[in-house]
Amino acid sequence: MAGITNAAYRRLCREQGAGLYVCEMITSRGLVEGDATTKQMLVFDELEDVRSVQLYGTDPAYVGKATEILCADYGVHHVDLNFGCPVPKVTRKGGGAALPWKRNLLGEILTAAVSAAARYGVPVTMKTRMGIDPEHLTYLDAGRIAEESGAAAIALHGRTAVQGYSGTADWAPIAELVEHVGIPVLGNGDIWEAADALRMVEETGAAGVVVGRGCLGRPWLFRDLAAAFTGTAGPGASGLVLPTLGEVRTMMYRHAELLSQHMGEERGCKEFRKHISWYLKGFSAGGDLRHALALVSSLAELERLLAELDGDEPFPTVVLGAPRGRQGSPRKRVVLPEGWLDDEDGTGLSLQEDADEVSGG
Template sequence: MPTATLPGPLRLGDSIEVATPVVLAPMAGVTNAAFRQLCAEQGAGLYVCEMITSRGLVERDRVSLSMLTFAPNESVKSVQLYGVDPATMGEAVRVLCGEHGVDHVDLNFGCPVPKITRKGGGAALPWKATLLGQILTEAVEAARPYGVPVTMKTRKGIDDDHLTYLDAGRIAEDTGAAAIALHGRTASQHYSGRADWDSIGELKAAVSSIPVLGNGDIWEAADAIAMVERTGCDGVVVGRGCLGRPWLFRDLSAAFAGETAQELPRLGEVMGVMRRHAELLGEWLGEERGCVEFRKHVSWYLKGFPAGGRIREDLGMVSSYAALDSLLVELDPDEPYPVSELGTPRGRQGSPKRVHLPDGWLDSRELAGAIDIAAEDATSGG
């Protein structure tokens, strides 16, 4: 039921209260410890680690374990976990809570990537309702002794003819999940078109005992407020909207507090954030590797600004702070923020795609035989 009252702090179980009901969505190759620290310096919220596979944790995969790195300002260690096998998922949760002191576990049932869905994982999995319940039950029970809340994120369904989000909400409540987040797109949409906020409102109306979070097309703080006012959801999940714009969390904190957001940053402030981002990556990875990792963010930071092609190209090849500094000083710090970029999509978009599924997957809501664990390799972050 839509409400004009903004939600208060986001409460997950008995142990977590997030002052601003905003969650950073895990994005592969983006939401590492450095980026999460940068965002947390801007405003309050829950900042979730990149997705890690349950099998990778259980098998002590080096890459998976290396991703369990948290910034000094992360008071809540939050990890998104992906898996398809209930027992493996439960064991992975025990590893996270018991060995790494993780405070919150989010389960991913929304990934539309073909290599995942063609084996029945990600956004394909909620179609198998019993399996979804089994995975949630195992994860919640594994986390219970540690007092760690388990949440889930999903999509509307596989496509418009195979919707699962209302069933997923019921299963989340029944199994003891602490919250459910809904991306208002189907798997077949990938990141194209517009998110269906009405589906978020429908889920909120159907789920009464746990928070419902909305995700999709939050490009500005005003979008987040519009979403909660329209849907009545208890908070928002922000993904692509913060690419090259970590100060979005500053604006979101102000908006949910009923305050006026600060003025749009001029290019000089953006340059300062860019330098800070590179420094944080360097602290985590070393200067050269950190600068190389920073390259992918340059186009997002400079989107819409009148920076020449040569500078953009050179910034996309930096490997030291000195090289970065020598290029940034060529930009005009007084250049105003390009207002034409406000409210526009960022990051990947693409077009609708056929969802790759196992043979016969849509024939029944129940799983015939065992899940193919090849749907979950040991490689995390993808």
């Protein structure tokens, strides 16, 4: 969720419902070496009383040191290690979803992070995918190694790296992993509505769910999730209280307002532009208005344009359960370091993290 789960959006989602809201992915080497971009991303809202950060790295020493910095200097309460990113710039260096293939390396990284965090009483979790592709699955070994290393939980995305974000997530491996390990397993993949989360937990036995693209333009999804899991959802097929366009535009302004508070108004409004299409998906807002909103540069301009929306328009139920965000097609292959698949038990330590790696995925 690079460029999405900044302090402003985490605040907005927290205002809607209970949950753990994780900072954008940062690189361990960037943090250890004081990279300015990484430091800018490690900003927390004043009301963010539980600070959670997702950390990326391929070197145990850097990951361990970065974990210590997060706990000691930033007061982080939870560290999540990313072993699920499928993008080529990450996998070509042996990172993300490629890394669990190297079982020893995975264990060393987890052990380094858990050991560093333990001194501060901070739990470490990990997120991963089913594997590199159908012929190179890693999730069962990853779960075992996570448990042996002292990780507090493991989240499994029901897709392989070669799938990217295409197709439909396979939840069966999540259920298999639940039976395979003694630590909590969180399910990830195609949680578009609260009903999806309930069904995933029922079908897999997962201890909870991880939401990614499902909250794009839908911060109230966490309100729905809280209601569904506490049994307070309303009657009807979905149990949802769907917002009108008027309520959505109020949420849109609040989002831009929070971004402006954290980044300054000009930059905050520019950051907000990417969210317009997600918020208005399925609504009948005209093309000219959408275009103008996508160029908004001030809160006053945003308020004026939002006033042109029909506040009484009901939520478009046709988009319920529909994917949001990036999808694309499966890749032909996953880009990996040369010879990466030759040795499953190796450490891969000849691959050092680049100094110019950019946090944020």
